[in-house]
Amino acid sequence: MVLNELLNYDTLRLIWWALIGVLLVGFAVTDGFDLGSGMLLPFTARNDLERRVVINSVGPVWEGNQVWLILGGGAVFAAWPQLYAVSFSGFYLAMFVILSALILRPVAFKFRSKREAPQWRARWDGVLFFSGLVPALIFGVAMGNVLQGVPFRFDRDMHIFYDGSFFALLNPFALLCGGVSVAMLVTHGAAWLVLKTDGPVADRARRYGMAAALATIVLYAAAGMLLWSFIGGYRITSVVDAAGPSNPMLKTAEVHAGAWFLNYAAHPWTMAAPAAGLAGALAALLALALRRGGLALLAAGLGIAGIILSVGASMFPFILPSSIEPRASLTVWDSSSSHLTLFNMLVVTCIFLPLILAYTTWVYHVLWGKVDQAAIRDESGHAY
Amino acid sequence: MDLDIVALSRLQFAVTALYHFLFVPLTLGLSILLAIMETVYVMTGRVIWRDMTKFWGMLFGINFAMGVATGVVMEFQFGMNWSYYSHYVGDIFGAPLAIEGLMAFFLEATFVGLFFFGWDKLSKVGHLITTWAVAIGSNFSALWILIANGWMQNPVGAAFNPQTMRMEVNDFYAVLTNPVAQAKFVHTVSAGYLCASVFVLGVSAWYLLRGRHIELAKRSMTVAASFGLAAALSVAVLGDESGYLSSEHQKMKLAAIEAMWETEPAPAAFTAFGFPDQEARETHYAIHIPAVMGLIGTRSLTGVIPGIDELVKRAEVRIGEGIKAYDALQAIRAAGSTTTVPQGVRDTFENNGVDLGYALLLKRYVDDPRQATPEQIRQAAWDTVPQVAPLFWLFRTMVGIGMLLIALMGTFFVLSARRSLGRYRWLLKIAVFAIPLPWIAIESGWLVAEFGRQPWIIEGVLPTAVAVSNLGVKTLLLTLAGFIAIYTVLLVIEMKLLLKVIRHGPEQEHAPGVGASPPHGMPAPNLPLASAE
Numbered sequence: 001m002v003l004n005e006l007l008n009y010d011t012l013r014l015i016w017w018a019l020i021g022v023l024l025v026g027f028a029v030t031d032g033f034d035l036g037s038g039m040l041l042p043f044t045a046r047n048d049l050e051r052r053v054v055i056n057s058v059g060p061v062w063e064g065n066q067v068w069l070i071l072g073g074g075a076v077f078a079a080w081p082q083l084y085a086v087s088f089s090g091f092y093l094a095m096f097v098i099l100s101a102l103i104l105r106p107v108a109f110k111f112r113s114k115r116e117a118p119q120w121r122a123r124w125d126g127v128l129f130f131s132g133l134v135p136a137l138i139f140g141v142a143m144g145n146v147l148q149g150v151p152f153r154f155d156r157d158m159h160i161f162y163d164g165s166f167f168a169l170l171n172p173f174a175l176l177c178g179g180v181s182v183a184m185l186v187t188h189g190a191a192w193l194v195l196k197t198d199g200p201v202a203d204r205a206r207r208y209g210m211a212a213a214l215a216t217i218v219l220y221a222a223a224g225m226l227l228w229s230f231i232g233g234y235r236i237t238s239v240v241d242a243a244g245p246s247n248p249m250l251k252t253a254e255v256h257a258g259a260w261f262l263n264y265a266a267h268p269w270t271m272a273a274p275a276a277g278l279a280g281a282l283a284a285l286l287a288l289a290l291r292r293g294g295l296a297l298l299a300a301g302l303g304i305a306g307i308i309l310s311v312g313a314s315m316f317p318f319i320l321p322s323s324i325e326p327r328a329s330l331t332v333w334d335s336s337s338s339h340l341t342l343f344n345m346l347v348v349t350c351i352f353l354p355l356i357l358a359y360t361t362w363v364y365h366v367l368w369g370k371v372d373q374a375a376i377r378d379e380s381g382h383a384y
Numbered sequence: 385m386d387l388d389i390v391a392l393s394r395l396q397f398a399v400t401a402l403y404h405f406l407f408v409p410l411t412l413g414l415s416i417l418l419a420i421m422e423t424v425y426v427m428t429g430r431v432i433w434r435d436m437t438k439f440w441g442m443l444f445g446i447n448f449a450m451g452v453a454t455g456v457v458m459e460f461q462f463g464m465n466w467s468y469y470s471h472y473v474g475d476i477f478g479a480p481l482a483i484e485g486l487m488a489f490f491l492e493a494t495f496v497g498l499f500f501f502g503w504d505k506l507s508k509v510g511h512l513i514t515t516w517a518v519a520i521g522s523n524f525s526a527l528w529i530l531i532a533n534g535w536m537q538n539p540v541g542a543a544f545n546p547q548t549m550r551m552e553v554n555d556f557y558a559v560l561t562n563p564v565a566q567a568k569f570v571h572t573v574s575a576g577y578l579c580a581s582v583f584v585l586g587v588s589a590w591y592l593l594r595g596r597h598i599e600l601a602k603r604s605m606t607v608a609a610s611f612g613l614a615a616a617l618s619v620a621v622l623g624d625e626s627g628y629l630s631s632e633h634q635k636m637k638l639a640a641i642e643a644m645w646e647t648e649p650a651p652a653a654f655t656a657f658g659f660p661d662q663e664a665r666e667t668h669y670a671i672h673i674p675a676v677m678g679l680i681g682t683r684s685l686t687g688v689i690p691g692i693d694e695l696v697k698r699a700e701v702r703i704g705e706g707i708k709a710y711d712a713l714q715a716i717r718a719a720g721s722t723t724t725v726p727q728g729v730r731d732t733f734e735n736n737g738v739d740l741g742y743a744l745l746l747k748r749y750v751d752d753p754r755q756a757t758p759e760q761i762r763q764a765a766w767d768t769v770p771q772v773a774p775l776f777w778l779f780r781t782m783v784g785i786g787m788l789l790i791a792l793m794g795t796f797f798v799l800s801a802r803r804s805l806g807r808y809r810w811l812l813k814i815a816v817f818a819i820p821l822p823w824i825a826i827e828s829g830w831l832v833a834e835f836g837r838q839p840w841i842i843e844g845v846l847p848t849a850v851a852v853s854n855l856g857v858k859t860l861l862l863t864l865a866g867f868i869a870i871y872t873v874l875l876v877i878e879m880k881l882l883l884k885v886i887r888h889g890p891e892q893e894h895a896p897g898v899g900a901s902p903p904h905g906m907p908a909p910n911l912p913l914a915s916a917e
Contacts, residue, residue: 059497059501060497060498060500060501060502061494061497062497063452063493063494063496063497064490064493064494064495064497066452066456066493067485067489067490067493067494069456070455070456070459070485070489071482071485071486071489071490073459073460073463073481073485074459074478074481074482074483074484074485075482075485076478077462077463077470077474077477077478077481077482078474078478078479078481078482079478079482081470081471081474081475081478081550082471082474084462084463084470084474084478085463085467085468085470085471085474085853086467087463088460088461088463088464088467088470089463089464089465089467089853089854089855092464092853092855092859092863093859093862093863095460095464096464096862096863096866099456099457099460100866100870102453102456103453103454103456103457103870103871103874104453104870104874105453106449106450106452106453107449107450107453107874107877107878109449110445110446110448110449111446111449111877111878111881114446114881114884114885115884157549158468158471158549158550159468159854160467160468160471160853160854161854162854245545245547245548246548247547247548247549337474337475337478337552338475338545338548338552338553340552340553340554340556341475341476341478341479341552341553341556344479344553344556345479345482345483348482348483348486348487349486352483352486352487352490353486356486356490356494359491359494359495359517360490360494363494363495363497363498366498366502366505366506366510367498367501367502367505375504
């Protein structure tokens with residue numbers, strides 16, 4: 001086993017840090033529009049046929065989209081086991097709430113159309129709304145907490161202890177980040193509905209989407225300013241061994257005001273991320289105003305990618321800072337899998353990710369075009 | 385067992401896994417059956433085979449949604465409830481989970497939408513490829529999750545790294561080709577095929593009893609009986625292989641399943657019936673069948689299968705070795721790296737490192753295993769014995785049902801070959817009532833595999849008791865109750881919907897029968913494939 005020596009440990013860590021970003025963005029821009037469509041369901045559709053148009057617009061693709069999240073879980077487990085262990089056990093109840101929503105969502109899609117009764121369908125419509133809203137909100141809230149640092153520490157055997165509570169997660173800055181997340185995914189969902197539907201559903205989606213795009217810009221800018229003025233970042237105070245053993249306790253770190261903005265000063269090109277976040281949302285706003293659904297979808301996707309990557313760019317090399325014991329913070333250099341595992345997983349990813357992108361593109365190509373209202377009405381095509 | 389965080393975390397994992405496993409076997413098998421049916425449709429052009437694909441596909445879809453819903457939890461709960469486990473073995477265990485996502489989940493989930501929405505958008509062959517993609521995707525996912533699970537039973541290709549305080553992979557190929565994982569994979573997917581076959585056979589038998597959808601039901605039964613017979617035999621052969629491998633890698637599990645307290649002279653007898661008594665360490669009213677156990681476990685007349693008492697003695701020795709490894713580990717950690725400690729300490733760790741996990745068994749009783757009293761060591765050695773009575777009974781339930789289903793599938797295979805599927809109403813009734821049996825066997829099998837591994841979460845490497853997250857009892861009770869409530873409500877709704885679809889029966893889009901003219905202006909069934917494109 002010397003093949004893995006082809007790539008240095010530190011290079012592999014950097015690649016895997018970037019790949020987690022790719023997976024997060026993949027999840028947010030694919031599952032994002034169907035979560036967004038779910039949130040828009042009560043507002044864009046006024047009768048059962050319209051609701052079925054909205055649901056069927058994402059019907060054939062939401063399942064594949066959600067795999068980005070599942071793969072994200074698996075990839076974090078494989079490449080960043082400590083991040084997987086600390087974040088999911090620390091955010092335990094928040095994860096339970098997200099999982100409850102994600103358990104109910106597939107079932108709501110599948111079961112809703114199986115009975116005619118209006119009450120039955122209304123109940124599942126409610127589930128689709130909340131199961132879109134809750135994950136969108138909580139993922140944003142989680143990001144907001146990660147930026148502030150999370151109260152965890154290790155004992156000498158590396159057992160993890162988390163000293164926070166569920167309600168402590170719901171602090172003002174984190175809720176603001178939750179707002180950004182909801183607004184950007186609603187924008188994305190609205191762009192999708194403008195692209196895939198027509199008539200009153202598309203009209204309403206356009207109006208809500210424009211409002212959500214505006215909200216994205218305002219909330220994201222506000223979050224950035226709060227981060228700048230009130231929230232201290234973290235920095236490593238010991239010598240960094242980028243290829244050292246994956247043990248966070250071998251370094252020292254401290255809270256340092258403005259640390260989350262040091263990377264932008266040192267590497268100005270990283271400012272492309274927040275700039276893309278703002279420009280994408282603005283472009284989505286304009287494209288929606290011009291009724292250009294496809295363009296709006298691309299622009300909103302760009303905005304989402306920019307916003308997510310700006311979090312990564314601000315925090316690098318930190319992945320999960322600890323607020324109660326900064327030296328326990330997880331960073332790119334000390335919380336990855338072994339050299340061999342990172343290499344093996346990179347090989348597997350290089351084989352399968354292009355394949356996935358190819359067949360996903362093919363499926364979207366087959367399903368190209370607006371949702372066919374007539375087909376929904378006459379029940380052909382096994383629609384939801 | 386009092387309700388501490390270990391017990392609650394185990395209970396929550398068992399509940400979520402057992403619920404998930406209600407839906408997985410049917411998905412595994414039905415996806416392949418759908419692909420077979422649709423292949424027949426594309427090759428013969430007979431529309432009834434497309435109707436069969438659509439009808440069983442509807443039931444598949446309802447079940448698949450539940451599988452997806454309950455599966456999301458599985459991907460995250462190792463981190464949520466088992467954070468020390470995730471840290472300790474994530475370097476090895478995480479990889480197959482990630483590969484499962486890349487190779488399997490994307491394939492099945494991306495194409496399953498097209499399976500339902502693509503009938504009018506795709507060519508015949510295009511849709512057939514879609515169906516096979518779903519089937520291959522779901523079966524690949526079983527492969528990777530069983531490579532992960534196989535590693536928990538037989539942790540090959542990894543070693544402990546004192547600097548990172550965790551297991552790290554040193555031979556990825558060994559993890560992939562783990563013989564335990566291979567046997568488990570074929571055993572489990574075969575059980576899924578059998579489960580789906582029994583389901584299709586039973587529902588079709590019900591239609592025959594009611595005199596409805598005769599053509600569709602008979603063809604479905606023929607497919608189910610042939611596929612199901614092959615699957616049932618494969619389940620048994622690979623189940624036997626698993627037993628053989630246990631005698632090599634998990635001797636305690638095997639001894640507990642057999643309630644074999646003392647080592648018997650070879651070849652050991654098989655205990656067909658009895659009441660194992662953990663306290664008295666004996667089996668009351670046991671009925672023995674001479675030599676059978678020795679033959680299954682060692683495939684020889686001379687191989688000795690160690691009994692529980694002997695294995696406990698061996699565990700006690702290994703705990704002693706583990707304490708030495710633990711002591712060496714502390715010295716290495718205090719020195720900062722393996723290179724700065726005396727050669728003697730390094731040698732001790734090299735030689736006894738494999739038993740480090742045995743020292744961790746003492747963590748239940750004492751914070752520092754080096755301080756353990758002889759009494760505590762004896763107690764920890766006895767902890768390596770899993771609960772014998774449930775294993776004994778669950779295993780016999782599983783095997784008994786397996787035998788019954790081989791007979792059932794064999795019978796209907798013969799009936800199908802003689803074209804007399806509908807002749808014996810009592811046999812049809814048995815087929816209907818057999819529907820729940822594979823699920824009982826499968827859930828029993830999961831319990832035998834996982835309950836039998838206790839007290840280890842990774843056999844011989846990491847005890848379950850130290851692998852949990854430090855969560856509050858109240859928090860765990862809340863989520864446990866939450867999962868049970870959500871899953872149970874959904875299960876009830878799912879069963880009602882399945883029954884509704886079954887009662888309603890297949891869509892009557894056109895006259896029943898073979899070779900009826902296809903709807904929607906599709907080409908005539910007997911045209912060659914090329915012109916159908």
